[in-house]
Amino acid sequence: MVTGSLLSALEILFSWPTPGWMILGLLAGILIGAIPGLGPNLGLAIVLPLTIRLDGPDAIILLISIYSGAMYGGSIAAILINTPGTAAAAATTLDGYPMARQGRALDALTISATASAVGGLFAIVTLLLLTPYLTQIVLLFGSPEYFLIALFGIALITVVARGSMVKGLTAGAFGLLLSTIGFPVAAGQPRYTFDSYLLFDGLDFVAVLIGIFAIGEMIKLIGERGTIAKGGVDMSGSVLSGARDVVRAPITTIKSGYIGMLIGAIPGSGASISNFISYAEAVRSGGGEEEYGEGNYRGVIASEASNNGTVAGSLIPTFSFGIPGSGATAILLGGLVMHGLNPGPELFTTNVDITYSVFLALLVGNAVILAVGLLLVTRSAYITRVNTTYLVPLIIVFATLGALGLRGNWLDVITVLVFGIFGFFLMRYNYSIIAFVLGIILGPIAEENLVRSLQLSDGSLLIFVDEPISLVLTVMTILIVIAPLVRAIRSS
Amino acid sequence: MHSRRSYLRVAAAGSVASSAMFLTGCLGDDNGDDGADDEFPSENFNVTIPWGQGGGTDIFTRQIWQTIADQNDVGAQFENVTGAAGMRGITELYNSEGNGYNLAPMNSPSVSHFLIQEPGFTIDEFRHIGGYARTVWVLATDPDEGFEGLDDVSDAYDAGDISNIAGQQPGEPNHVLSELIRDELDVQWDSYVAYDGSGPIIEAIAGGEVPAGIVTDTAAADAQDQIDVVTALHSEGTPLFPDLSNYTDYGHEVDIDFMGGFLRSFMAPPDTPDDRVDELTVLLQEALESEEMQEWAEDTGNEVEFLGGEDYVEDVLVENQERIPEIIDIDDL
Secondary structure: OHHHHHHHHHHHHOOOOHHHHHHHHHHHHHHHHHOOOOHHHHHHHHHHHHHHHOOHHHHHHHHHHHHHHHHHHHHHHHHHHOOOOOHHHOOHHHHHHHHHHOOOHHHHHHHHHHHHHHHHHHHHHHHHHHHHHHHHHHHOOOHHHHHHHHHHHHHOHHHHOOOOHHHHHHHHHHHHHHOOOEOOOOOOOOEOOOOOHHHOOOOOHHHHHHHHHHHHHHHHHHOOOOEOOOOOOOOOOOHHHHHHHHHHOHHHHHHHHHHHHHHHOOOOOOHHHHHHHHHHHHHHHOOOOOOOOOOOHHHHHHHHHHHHHHHHHHHHHHHHHOOOOOHHHHHHHHHHHHOOOOOOHHHHOOOHHHHHHHHHHHHHHHHHHHHHHHHOHHHHHHHHHOEHHHHHHHHHHHHHHHHHHHHOOHHHHHHHHHHHHHHHHHHHOOOOHHHHHHHHHHHHHHHHHHHHHHHHOOOOHHHHOOOHHHHHHHHHHHHHHHHHHHHHHHHO | OOHHHHHHHHHHHHHHHHHHHHHHHHHOOOOOOOOHHHOOOOOOEEEEEOOOOOOHHHHHHHHHHHHHHHHOOOOEEEEEOOOHHHHHHHHHHHOOOOOOOEEEEEEHHHHHHHHHHOOOOOHHHOEEEEEEEEEEEEEEEOHHHOOOOHHHHHHHHHHOOOOEEEEOOOOOHHHHHHHHHHHHOOOOOOEEEEOOOHHHHHHHHHOOOOOEEEEEHHHHHHOOOOOEEEEEOOOOOOOOOOOOOEHHHHOOOOOOHHHHEEEEEEEEOOOOOHHHHHHHHHHHHHHHOOHHHHHHHHHHOOOOOOOEOHHHHHHHHHHHHHHHHHHOOHHHO
16 A cells, blocks of 8 residues: 555656656755845745645645745855854854854865755655654653653753853843743743734744854954955865765764754644754764864755755644644644645545655655765865855844744844854853753753643642653763763863 | 524525625726726736635635636636735735735634734724635544543542643634633633644643533544543534534523634725625635635545625624633733
8 A cells, every 4th residue: 555655656756747847846945045144934924825725636736846946045145154054054053154254164064964954855755664653652752751851852961062161051041031022832821022013933043054154154254354265265165065975974974964854843843943953963062073063064064965855754743633743834734734735644544645745745856956966065164265255244143033034023134243242252252052042942852741641640640750751861860960070070 | 503504604695696786787887987897807906915825715815816816817826925914915915905906814712812812903894705714613622531421520620639620812803702601601721822823732632631611523534543522612513513512502591602713704904995805705705606716625635615795794803803802911921
């Protein structure tokens, strides 16, 4: 039965004009992802009404291709100008941009394309294999498990906060604090909104990320002269050398793809979270010639493999229960419903051929991403040789316009500018940016699921250890937290 | 069972017909205009959608108003103004000009956000064009519990076998409904657990995290293999589950329909003139009953029907506005 469905899916995917929609979607997605502030949500929102005239499978394949392309496209600006095209590529800036500064932009871009394709590939093949069991797998995870995964992510602050642990924890705690602004799921009244609609839905963390990474870096560049690639540094690297770096780190690549898939499957999360968790895990496990944050190619691999893995993961709750894992999948879900494809068991029984065709479109799409990434996008590395006098104003304009495009909310423009200044000082005084980001993006998921878990258990904390999965997650979190202490004791 | 709906249909049709006759009369009046205003619609509709792109309301609204625009040789511009649980877009509509071209969708559950957020205006100030769809809330349970009806669920709560019930955020309709079924239908649950939408509630029920929850009939219909649907919380039941009993079948004589049915409608700014509202109601009814809309509804499963004009919609929304504060303490959420 599975073979028959797969053959039907292949027929759908390779019947014209479906391949055309797929390639168009991927190219549009890469372009949209590469422009800071646009991102997959805006791209999908624009295209969704236009799909009304398409057949259901064509429409969904077009939408999913835009989503997948944007996940990769976001890395281009992240590497070249330290401005993540999408929140999913924010962690790519941490090592990708330093590589560009060292004249290794070409390497970073090819690593990004290769890691995106390979990470996505493993996640999608796994998704295809698991398709008959997806619903049962989703049901293994409940509120306690979601809380523990978020807590594990927050605990990773102890790993990524290099230097002063107090500064790392302070940055993380401040991020958590900011995440409490708005309307929580657990309560019926908004918090800290000062009676303004603008704050009702809280701060948009994508705007926060654009501010910290893009504006913060631009403020820094204003004080320098010349180009992003530091003066006297020649453009080095090749298409092959970058791809070779990915081959040299197979575990990091595959592991990151799966981390992305797992995080993507958690309702309310998405690639904006998975790329940081995956990066933090790469930092924890070490490797690579350079320090993390100073141009370690494994940092780029971790972030990029995970965000494309997230695309596959986010389809699990979306298709099985109609629960979007992110803004992009919420629009994708709208596309499914608009075309009469209701999420739920039907997508895994009577319409399973369409489901498989979407998964296969992602699989083939990764090959297209690899080709486009290696052959075309690498040429954009020359942006790092453009004088910053021209680049800085352009990037500031893009960042602020992109912020306005997020929700049409002027608060997001203010957020970008305020957090740009904030990010500059974070960098200047060596506060951990990743710790801050982990706090602000994981806070809402942790809070919502903590409150719900305690409601379910009538306040008992045993709910976090009474099932095998939750027990393992609790132990992992404890180990992550005490590891630095153990290391400190042993070294002393 | 369907007599009320049939009555409403007839009443609405009658009301629309009389409005049309009234309009015809008005058009013949010499009111001093040069005649330019007689052509309605002659400009593009500006439709503010207070919820996100791709959601149910967005899909319905775009389809319906594009159809109306096409039928009248004008255009329709759609803008999603999201945020504050829909209140940003609703506020934008409130402040826009009431010329018959500015309008927005309204969902009856949003009435609770008028009460929670106190935006400085109330739902009865708007002009209501008409209702186009109704979603019914249903009580769903974990199949492992083996409940066969509302009485089984009620008995299990009484016996202490189960204690939690799932719904959305406090103040949302499933929260109000859960209080209503405890007070009026004697379903004595102990603890209300909030989830972020019908999808997560269904996942929690199917996974055994909670034994029962209140979800929309459309969401429940998509998950029939994973959950049991034990009763409809509207006295007319739901067409998606034609054999399903509703709460009145269990001998309850109270009326919780105002909250058990999720009414989807359209509205215009407060200062929209009567004739424009009536004309919009006629256009809406014509579009909903057109072959094109009915084909679309059949293809996509998004059922639409003209439920009634301004009086009908306002009655439902105002009843929500008045009764919600009696059921839940808004200040204590």
